[in-house]
Amino acid sequence: MKSSIFINTFSIILASFFIMPILGCNKKTTEFATRNTASNKPSMQVVTDTATFAAGCFWCVEEQFKQLNGVLSVTSGYTGGTLSNPTYEEVTSGNTGHAEACAIVFNPQVISYRELLQAFFVAHDPTQLNRQGNDIGTQYRSAIFYHNSEQKELAEFYINALNKEKAYNQPIVTEVSLFKTFYPAEEYHQNYYENNPDKAYCRLVIQPKLEKFKKVFKEQLKK
Template sequence: MADITPAPSSASIEEATLAGGCFWCLEAIFNQLQGVIEAESGYSNGQHPAPTYEAVCRGDTGHAEVVRVRFDPRVISFQDLLEVFFASHDPTTLNRQGNDVGTQYRSGLYTHNVQQADTARQFMVELERRQVFGAPLVTEVAPVRNYHPAEAYHQRYAAHNPHQGYCAYVVAPKVAHFRERFQDRLKPG
C-alpha cells in the first residue's frame, strides 16, 4: 500500500538552526533525513548586518556557519535532529572541527523558541551524564539571531561538487558514516 502521509502545511513546519563546523557537511546530512523539508546553509549569531562567506571565514563578522533545517515535527522531532547533530560533529572542540579552525566553526544550537532551548539543554545534560564524548561539551545554546542564507553556490554544495577535494575527503566520509548509523531515518531513494 502506498504511503498516504499528507503534505505538511506551513503551520506544521518548524525550524532549527545548527552550527557544527563546515555547513557543507551538515547540510548534506540533514537533507537526507525523513521529515526534513530543506536544510539551508547560512550564517547566524554574528554582528555584521550582511555577512559574506569571505568575511565570515576571516572571522570578521562573529557568525557561525550554520544549517537552517525546516522540518515536519510529525515525522521527525527536534530531539531526533539533536541526536543526528551530536553524532555528526565533535561538540567538545572549541571553535574547531578537524582542520577547520575559527569561531565560524563553533558548535552551536541557535534556538527558535523556549521549548527548543529547554530540549537542547536537557539533551546535553544527558550526554554529559552518560559521558558520551569523554570530554565536556562546548556547544553554545542561544536564541537564533541575525541569520542570513549563504550565497547560492553554497546551497547543496557537496551534492553539486562531489569530486572537489574537501567534499571527497571530508564531507563524503561524514555522510557515509551518517548513512550507516541512521539507515532507518533516510529519505527513500
C-alpha cells in the first residue's frame, strides 16, 4: 500500500467522521505500575492525555512516535496480559498474554488522538496477525488499548472504515481492548534506538521504518 494513497484515504475517512457528533476525550494521564525506571513527566501546566498502542517491537514504535509534535513522552512497556510486573524474558516467552506496547503521553491541544491513530496505522502493518516481519508471537500483536469510550469508538470506526475502503490488501486484525495496567519495561529498553543506533536491528529494521514514518508525517514532526 502506498503511503500517499493511505493518507488520502485516511483523510477522507477522517472528514466523514466529523459528520458524527464530536465527542471530547477525557484528558488525564495514565497511572503506570511501579517499576524502577527513569520517568519523563510532562509539565503539570500542560493538559495531557494518553494513548497506548502495540505495533510490533516497542523499540520501533517508541522512536516513531517520539518524532511527532505534541507527543510529550513515550514509554516502552508491557500490557494486555495477566502476569503482574512481567520481565522482558517472561513476555518474550509468549506465555504472559502481554504485548510489547508504548504509552504515549500527548498534548491534545497540539496533536489529537485521531492523528495518533493515523500514525499508528502507518507505523506498522495492522494486517499481520501476532507478528511484525520477523518478530513473531502474540507479544508482537497489533493492538489499541483504549482508555475511554471515545478512544474505543474512534479506533473501531477507523478499522471498519479502512477495511471497507480496502486501504490494505488484507483485513486489519488489530485488537481493540480496554486498557488495564501498563508495566514500564526495563531501563535498557527505553530510548533504545537513540542509545543504540549502530546495533544491527536498529540499522536494518528500525531505521527504514523511521525514515518512512518521518517522510509521511514531515509536517507533524518536532522542529
